[in-house]
Amino acid sequence: MGETIPIAVPRKGRPLESVLDRLADRLDVPDLADDITSTLRHEKALTKGTIDPDEEDVYHRLAAYSTVDDPTAPEYTLLRDDRAGKPRRIVFDSVTIPLSHVESAPDGAAIQLVGREEPFRSLRTHEFALGFDSADLVLEEVVELRAEPLNRIADINARINPADTDVQVVTGMGDTVYHTLLATPDVAPSSGSLDRDFLEAYEGPLCIEPRYERLVQAVLGTRALEGIEFRYPEEGREEEAAIAETGLGVYLTVTGSTARDHGLLLGEQLFPSETVLLENTAETTETVAFVRSLLNGKDLETELAVGQ
Known part of the structure; x- marks a missing residue:
């Protein structure tokens, strides 16, 4: 068996959709990305009350979405929503994507997207080598405060103290x-x-x-x-x-x-x-570096241009 690289991603919303769009483009999995996006949009509409609920309750829908006999099918989980009444909302949990169709991929390599409430913090605690999160959270957590303003996402890494974290920003997803x-x-x-x-x-x-x-x-x-x-x-x-x-x-x-x-x-x-790709440099392996290269690239229309 080859190495499976777990990647921390948001559980819902625009940042997750940006990640899925990127994977659909770079890994040629548009149907998978569309399936996850449409499911989560439907569940968001149910939670907000903008569409009428069907006869099945949230637990039956969760069971229907998560096909446990298919190891490459997406799985979902329940989360308490912040809206009035704290309804339970179906959100993304995980999906495994083999890289066998990707040129130059290591034998048996795969990636596993894993939903987290705050992916950046999961990288800080070394649970993951790669992840996606809002650039905002990086500013809220670790950048140094200085007299001079911070104008660009590309300048974030220069304000991260290596003594505070091994996490660095790799690139943005362009959802600005x-x-x-x-x-x-x-x-x-x-x-x-x-x-x-x-x-x-x-x-x-x-x-x-x-x-x-x-x-x-x-x-x-x-x-x-x-x-x-x-x-x-x-x-x-x-x-x-x-x-x-x-x-x-x-x-x-x-x-x-x-x-x-x-x-x-x-x-x-x-x-x-902007949603950004993050890397914990202390956890980088050869396969992690390969996956990072798949997700990065000059084709991104982003505010960030680190190393490009």
Whole structure:
């Protein structure tokens, strides 16, 4: 038997879909990727109540999805969702993909995607050599805070202290959204741009999600935060609404339509949020390096270009 390389991946959402898209492209498994994605989207819609549930309860659906007699079929598990009532939600658990059809693959080699709530932390504890997670979590966990701002994902590795972790960012998946500076018209500058220079001179409240506090400190730099007081949305309140009440804030935007609906102006895109491939360099083997090369590549349209 050849070596099977486990890869930590998110259990659901946009980051997992980005990983599946990458595997569909590089390993020629589009049907498998589509199957997992469609199943999880269906379950998300059931959990959110946007489609009517069928007659089968969540346990029967879980049994139907997980085909235990096929070792290459995807498996799923149950997770408590954060929505009202804490419903049980079906999420991704694992799937094994043989690499026998991949040119130059070691004999018998395979990869096994393994769902984790926070894949980056699984790499930090040396459970995995490879994994995918949001670049945001790396900033929230290990990057050094400095006076100077952090502008690019490609600069993250330079701010990771090797004494803190053996994990490094390899590349991004190109599913980019941005942490964007948002302000009401009465707070935004009447002349000039709503950008980092504005923040350098600004003093007052800045609304952010609590979990992004360290990320924002890294992205803006500690010098720019002098005279700024963090404010946080009340539990259950929409982030854009809280920023509109505060007057200024930082939040993830895709199109910015929701921010505009709350009367907010879109300022500088401060930092890209992107799913990234991570590697624990202390756990790298020859087969791990081969798998990493399969997942990396110049064909990626990403904010990150480490080693390319």
